[in-house]
Amino acid sequence: MSTIQELLSQFDAAAANPKAQLEKHTAAGKKAIGCFPYYVPEELVRAAGMVPFGVWGAEGTINAAKKYFAPFYCTIAQMSLELALNGKLDKLSGVIMPSLCDTLRPLTQNFRSAVPQLPFIFLAHPQNRHAPWGVEYTKSQYGRVKKKLEDIAGAPITDSALKDAIKVYNESRAARRKFVTLAGKHPEAVSPVQRSAVLKSAYFMDKAEHTALLADLNAQLEALPDAAWKGPKVLLSGILADSRNLLQILADHNMAVAADDVAHQSRAIRADVPDAADPMTALALQFAAQDHDVLLYDPELLKRPEYVVNLARESGAEGVIVLMMQFCDPEELEYPSLKQALDKAGIPSVLIGYDQQMKDFGQARTQIQAFADVLNARK
Amino acid sequence: MENQEGKKEAKVVLREIVDKVYQSAWDAKNRGEPVGWSSSKFPAEIAEALGLAVCYPENQAAAISAKHGGQRMCEHAESLGYANDICGYTRISLAYAAGAESDERPMPQPDFLLACNNICNCMTKWYENIARMRSIPLIMIDVPYNNETEVNDDTVAYLKGQFQDAIRQLEKISGRKWDEKRFEEVCQNSNRTAKAWLKACSYCQYTPSPLSGFDLFNHMADVVTARSKPETAAAFEQLAEEYERAVKDGTSTLPYPEKYRIMFEGIPCWPELRALFRPLKAKGINTTAVVYAPAFGFVYNNLDEMMRAYCKAPNSVCIETGVEWREGICRENKVDGVLVHYNRSCKPWSGYMPEMERRFRKDLGVPVVGFDGDQADPRNFSEEQYNTRVEGLFELMEANKAGRK
Numbered sequence: 001m002s003t004i005q006e007l008l009s010q011f012d013a014a015a016a017n018p019k020a021q022l023e024k025h026t027a028a029g030k031k032a033i034g035c036f037p038y039y040v041p042e043e044l045v046r047a048a049g050m051v052p053f054g055v056w057g058a059e060g061t062i063n064a065a066k067k068y069f070a071p072f073y074c075t076i077a078q079m080s081l082e083l084a085l086n087g088k089l090d091k092l093s094g095v096i097m098p099s100l101c102d103t104l105r106p107l108t109q110n111f112r113s114a115v116p117q118l119p120f121i122f123l124a125h126p127q128n129r130h131a132p133w134g135v136e137y138t139k140s141q142y143g144r145v146k147k148k149l150e151d152i153a154g155a156p157i158t159d160s161a162l163k164d165a166i167k168v169y170n171e172s173r174a175a176r177r178k179f180v181t182l183a184g185k186h187p188e189a190v191s192p193v194q195r196s197a198v199l200k201s202a203y204f205m206d207k208a209e210h211t212a213l214l215a216d217l218n219a220q221l222e223a224l225p226d227a228a229w230k231g232p233k234v235l236l237s238g239i240l241a242d243s244r245n246l247l248q249i250l251a252d253h254n255m256a257v258a259a260d261d262v263a264h265q266s267r268a269i270r271a272d273v274p275d276a277a278d279p280m281t282a283l284a285l286q287f288a289a290q291d292h293d294v295l296l297y298d299p300e301l302l303k304r305p306e307y308v309v310n311l312a313r314e315s316g317a318e319g320v321i322v323l324m325m326q327f328c329d330p331e332e333l334e335y336p337s338l339k340q341a342l343d344k345a346g347i348p349s350v351l352i353g354y355d356q357q358m359k360d361f362g363q364a365r366t367q368i369q370a371f372a373d374v375l376n377a378r379k
Numbered sequence: 380m381e382n383q384e385g386k387k388e389a390k391v392v393l394r395e396i397v398d399k400v401y402q403s404a405w406d407a408k409n410r411g412e413p414v415g416w417s418s419s420k421f422p423a424e425i426a427e428a429l430g431l432a433v434c435y436p437e438n439q440a441a442a443i444s445a446k447h448g449g450q451r452m453c454e455h456a457e458s459l460g461y462a463n464d465i466c467g468y469t470r471i472s473l474a475y476a477a478g479a480e481s482d483e484r485p486m487p488q489p490d491f492l493l494a495c496n497n498i499c500n501c502m503t504k505w506y507e508n509i510a511r512m513r514s515i516p517l518i519m520i521d522v523p524y525n526n527e528t529e530v531n532d533d534t535v536a537y538l539k540g541q542f543q544d545a546i547r548q549l550e551k552i553s554g555r556k557w558d559e560k561r562f563e564e565v566c567q568n569s570n571r572t573a574k575a576w577l578k579a580c581s582y583c584q585y586t587p588s589p590l591s592g593f594d595l596f597n598h599m600a601d602v603v604t605a606r607s608k609p610e611t612a613a614a615f616e617q618l619a620e621e622y623e624r625a626v627k628d629g630t631s632t633l634p635y636p637e638k639y640r641i642m643f644e645g646i647p648c649w650p651e652l653r654a655l656f657r658p659l660k661a662k663g664i665n666t667t668a669v670v671y672a673p674a675f676g677f678v679y680n681n682l683d684e685m686m687r688a689y690c691k692a693p694n695s696v697c698i699e700t701g702v703e704w705r706e707g708i709c710r711e712n713k714v715d716g717v718l719v720h721y722n723r724s725c726k727p728w729s730g731y732m733p734e735m736e737r738r739f740r741k742d743l744g745v746p747v748v749g750f751d752g753d754q755a756d757p758r759n760f761s762e763e764q765y766n767t768r769v770e771g772l773f774e775l776m777e778a779n780k781a782g783r784k
Contacts (some may be wrong), residue, residue: 102694
C-alpha cells in the first residue's frame with residue numbers, strides 16, 4: 001500500500017504535467033475533449049466514451065493570444081487561447097466552451113476564429129436556472145452538446161452510459177469533498193500545494209482512477225490521529241488557487257487551508273447529479289442546484305456572502321484570503337459584499353491579486369506574512 | 380430652437396422627451412409610487428404597459444460622464460471597494476445608489492430593478508449589488524449569449540417563461556393588472572420608434588451626410604429611455620423629415636465640409652466628446668456609421684419576434700452577426716475607414732475587436748485604426764494617443780484614395 005506522501009506525489013505528478021496525462025489518454029486510443037470554465041457537464045463526455053480534460057489556462061506568458069485580446073482580460077481566457085495557438089491542445093478532439101462571463105463571451109468567438117481546426121462545442125447556461133423554463137433550457141443546451149459529442153465520438157450516447165457516468169462523477173465529487181474536509185483537518189499531512197494538486201489532477205486524470213486513488217488517500221487521512229496545528233487556518237476564495245508559488249508562501253508562513261470557495265476547486269463539486277428517470281433532466285437539475293457562485297445569478301441576494309461566512313466558521317478557518325483573479329469583474333463586483341459580510345462576522349480577510357502571468361510574488365509574500373501576523377496575534 | 384415653420388427642431392423635442400422621463404420618475408416618487416431602474420435593453424414594453432415610472436442608469440452614467448462627473452463618481456465607488464477594472468457606468472451607478480450625489484443628472488432612488496443581461500453579464504452583478512444595497516426586488520431577464528446567427532426556439536421558450544414571470548412580479552409591484560391591449564399599443568409605439576430611429580440613421584448614406592454621426596450618440600438617449608412612447612416615435616419621424624429636407628437643400632448638421640467618412644466603433648468616450656471631435660473636424664472626417672443604429676432597432680411583429688429582437692444586442696450576438704451589422708452600415712454609409720474604440724469599460728465589446736478589425740480590412744478594404752479609451756472614466760483616455768491614431772487613419776485613407784485615382 002502506498003503511503004500518504006506517495007499518494008500525494010502521484011496526484012502532484014498528474015497536476016504538474018497535464019501534457020503527459022493528455023498523451024496517456026490519446027495513446028490508449030481515447031479521444032479527449034477540452035472542458036473550459038465553468039460547469040461543463042463532463043458526464044456527457046465520459047458517457048460518449050471520451051475523456052473530459054480541463055482547460056483553465058496555465059501559468060506562462062501571453063504572446064500569440066495578444067492578436068485576439070487587449071491586455072485587460074482574464075489570463076485564464078488568454079492563456080487557454082495561447083495554449084491552443086501554440087499547438088498545446090492539438091491532441092484534443094474538441095472543446096466545450098461555456099459563456100458565463102463577459103470574457104468567455106468573446107473567448108468563444110476568438111477561439112473558434114483562431115483555432116478552426118478544433119471541433120468547437122458552444123455551451124450557453126441559463127442564469128434563471130431554478131424555474132421550470134430554466135431547467136428546460138439547460139436540458140436543451142446540454143442536448144446540443146450531447147449531439148455534437150456524439151458526432152465526434154461517432155456513436156450515440158445511451159441513457160445507460162450516461163447513468164454510469166453520472167455515478168462515476170457523483171462518486172468523484174463526494175470523494176473530493178471528503179478530501180477537502182480531511183485536508184482541512186490534517187494540514188500536518190497535506191500541504192497547501194499538495195491539497196491543490198489532488199483537486200487539480202482530477203481535471204486531467206480519468207475520474208474513476210482519480211477516485212480510486214483518492215479513496216485510498218482519504219482512508220489513510222481518516223485514520224490519522226487528531227493533530228494540533230499551531231499556525232493559522234484560512235479559507236481561500238477566488239477563481240483559481242493552484243499557483244505553487246502562492247501556495248508555497250502559505251506553507252512558509254505555517255498557514256493551513258481549512259476550506260475553499262474557489263471556482264476551480266470546491267465550487268465545481270458542490271452539487272451532485274440527483275436521481276431522475278431521465279439522466280438529461282438529472283444533469284439540468286444539477287445545474288439548477290449550483291449556487292453561491294459569483295458567476296451565477298442568485299435571486300436570494302445575500303445567500304452567497306453568508307455561505308462563505310458559514311463555510312469559514314464551520315471549517316475552523318480563522319481568516320479568508322481572497323485571491324482576486326486580475327480583470328475578473330464578477331469576482332470584483334462580488335468582493336465588497338463578501339468583505340462586508342466577513343467584517344460583520346469578525347472574520348479577518350485579505351485581498352491578493354493574482355494572474356497566470358505573475359512572476360514576482362514579493363507583494364503577495366508581504367501581504368501573506370502580514371496576514372499571518374494578524375491571525376497569529378488573535379490566537 | 381425653431382425651424383422655418385416655427386416648429387421646435389427635432390433635437391430639442393428629443394431632449395425634452397428625455398427630461399420628461401426623469402421628471403415623470405420624480406413625480407411618481409413624490410406621489411409615493413414605485414420607481415424602477417432598468418438596464419437599457421430590458422424589454423421596456425413591460426413596465427410601460429403597466430404604467431410604471433422607470434429610469435435608466437446607463438443613460439444617467441453617460442450624462443454624468445459627459446458633464447465630467449464620471450471620475451468623481453468612479454472614485455467614490457472605488458472607495459466602497461469596487462475595483463477600477465469594473466465598467467465605468469457600473470461604478471458611477473453603484474456610487475449613486477450608495478448615496479453619492481450628482482447634480483449632473485439626478486434621478487430618484489429605485490424601489491425595484493429591471494436587469495437584462497443581453498448587454499453584458501456585468502449587468503447582472505451590477506443590479507444584484509444595487510438590490511443588496513437598497514433591499515429592493517430585482518427582476519432579471521437572462522438572455523444567454525448566442526453563438527449562432529439565428530435565435531433558436533429553445534431560447535425563445537426560455538425567454539417567454541421569464542417574460543411571463545417578470546409580468547407577474549411587476550403586476551404585484553405596480554398594483555395593476557396586465558392589460559394585453561395596452562401592451563399591444565405599447566409594442567406598436569416601440570416598433571414605430573425603432574423604425575423611425577433606423578430611418579433617421581439611414582440618412583448617413585447620403586454624400587455628404589445631412590448629419591454628423593455624433594448627433595446619433597446624443598439621440599440614443601431617447602431610444603434608451605423612451606422608446607415605447609408615441610412622442611418619441613413622432614420626434615424621430617420629425618428628425619428623419621429634417622434630414623430628408625437637408626439632403627434636398629444640401630445642408631448638414633456637420634459644422635465643416637465632409638472629406639472622409641468613417642465608422643466609429645463602440646460607445647463614445649462621453650467625458651471626452653470634444654477631444655474626440657477635434658481631430659475629426661481638423662481633418663474633415665465625418666462619422667457616418669455607428670453600431671447603435673442597428674443595436675437599438677428592435678422591430679418585431681409578434682411576441683416570438685419580440686423575444687428574438689431582444690436577443691440581438693451588440694454583445695449577445697455571435698461574431699458573424701456582429702461583423703455583418705457593421706459591414707452592412709459601413710457599405711450603406713460608404714465609409715473610407717474605421718476607428719475602433721478599445722473601451723476599457725466594456726470587456727465583451729472590446730473582446731471581439733481585434734478579430735473584427737482583421738475582417739473589416741479584408742472584407743471592406745478600408746483602413747482600420749484603434750485607440751484606447753473609456754465610456755465614462757477619463758483616466759483611461761489619452762488625447763495624444765487618440766490624435767496620433769486619427770492622424771494615422773487619415774493618412775491611410777488619403778493613401779487609399781490616391782491609390783484609387
